[in-house]
Amino acid sequence: MSRIEIDGKSVDVPPNINLIEAARAAGIEIPHYCYHPGLSVAGSCRMCQLEVEQNGRKALVIGCATTAAEGMKISTTAERVLKQRQMVLEFLLQNHPLDCPICDDAGECELQNYYMKYGLHDSRVELAEKYRKHKVIDLGPTVVLDSERCVLCSRCVRFLQEITGTGELGIFGQGMDSELLTIPSVRLDNPYSGCVVDLCPVGALTDKDFRFKRRVWYLKKVPSVCQACSRGCNIEIYYDIRHPYKGPGRRIQRLKPRYNHFVNEWWICDRGRYSYHAVDAPDRLTTVQTRSSNGDSAPNIKRVLQEAARAIKNAKEKHGTKSIAVLGSANSSNEDLYVLHRLFTQHLGVHHFDVSLKSEPSGEEDEILRKADLAPNRRGALEIGLRPAASGKFSGDNIIRAALAHEIYVLIVVRHDLSLVLRPEDFNRLGNLDHLLYLGEHESPMVGIAHGVIPIAAWAERDGSYTNFQGRVQRTTQAFPPLGQARPEWEVWRLLGAEVGLTIKAKTAEEVFAELTKNVAAFRGLTWESLIPSGRMLAGVPEPPYRKVRTARPLE
């Protein structure tokens, strides 16, 4: 620790941090463009200048490249500091196209923000004299570049060198002619390309998925966790439900990474970033369905659950608990899986249950973030006890085999689309079971063969907690209500419990979680509150050692 003084305030700062971070620790924001805590220091924008007094001498230094040292007296408000900021801004804005009215970044642009805070100068350049560069350069599948807006901070360049090691962007030319570009033979097409848009302090890099969709000041955000693989990167959901008439009813507008020191630092992959489209997809299931209704009256959930309860009781009486099987989902939250476990295995004594199938789709994995296991909560399912235990219990695949072999009479399936793993004739035979109850988010062939169908809420429509592959329990937050008759999966189990004599008192995800922490050893000691903002490790699971998120092969 060293003691320094910032604007008259004494603060103790850890060793080896720069003055931007030191000031942040003291609650003071130093304006900057090129510095980013996740990247090497470039020291090129000069926006972070500060006056430092040390050993009786005063000097202007750049905060990003100056390490805090014992006894430093720092002024962020000295007259010449303010003057420098204004000058830097005047240079940066000298040739800026000022197309804020059509720029996606307006509202969260550091040129706008700093101009209002520190610039407020009048331009000395006529519009017609401005230096022109290139606009609307299609860099790749996700990003568009407007090089006139670029302030040449090189954050994007460094990200692509240091974090992904792919090096698709460069700064070409020198002096006034410098321009952020790429060469025609190169496309910005790597699994993390969307991150350069987050990094860009201005509107030079914009996301095709978000371009011209919504003004950022209409967006609200909630903290959440990515559901697209077992890493569980921390994210923010940006949504807008107040302007449904603009755009095709898309509620989520974009996902952005949320810093988590232990999981994803500042980054997310593109698979996760664009995964939200499923939430507002047109094929979402929104109504409860039952085969017995024959389309006459609109069925309600009670009727569907009563039918299922009757089938379960029948099967149990006639053929025993081995005739009932549950194929849950590793995409379900801890709360869903806990209530499912309580209901089926503990209360009903159902013998066969699993959440996994051997042939589940897997994704690409790398040493940066992406995991091959695309389910966000397989670890949670295992910890809660949804693992096919040893003797005589069927794994997911065997459950299906047994169902086709008439050993299973009642089958409950969550999310899995079995038409993907069975030959069509076998798949259709599942419709001949005594009862097939299907819970899902999306339209699927399962709906056609199930006796009862209950739509469940998507992750953004509900609160929940998920356990990532490391054993870190993290929380998602409801951004908006579920569509139609959809509801959180655990609520469905709670209602079904009521039909078969199990009372579950918990009425919110938080209350379910509290019960879970009491009854499942692995979750003991955790509280709903403690999962915010960065999650907690399961009881007895040590924090994995810190690892800087980056490729093993950065470019020099």
Place this chain on the structure above:
Amino acid sequence: MNGIPQGLEQKANEIILRYPPEHRNAALVPVLFEAQKSLGYLSPEVEAWAASTLGVTPVRVREVISFYSMMRREPAGKYHIMFCHNVACSMRGAESLQRYLESKLGIAAGEVTQDGLFSLAAVECLGACGWGPAMLVGEEQYFQLTQEKIDKILDELRQGRMPAGDSPTPLIGNVGLPTE
């Protein structure tokens, strides 16, 4: 390799050996200059070859080429003339001399003669402020230029001879009488 001048690989390997193996990419600038010397410019093939030879991205190669104004991506004439148009030379008459040179060659700065013999570039300081006006032809330097001196140099070059360049040492600058 296609489009890579004979002997370039060999030379590149010699250059690379001068740098620590983990900083192989430091050889990028000298290797590019070597390539430009043998080919006259840096073709797309050379760019791609340099990237893979030195283990850097093609974008990095382009960054370097575009940064150094002495690196060319367009073919130049057999004799590439770099004529200084900075202030010291201009005060010694470089501006009118450049116009003279342009009219003699029939091209403007930035162009190549039809026969491909000459190309002309107006460049920043050649470090010869004391002996201006100054120009480079290839790697030969010529100082204290006059119309006559330019005539003589171009005549020699047209006959395929490279006139000996001036060396700064015996000159004591433009103070006093020209050395002629």
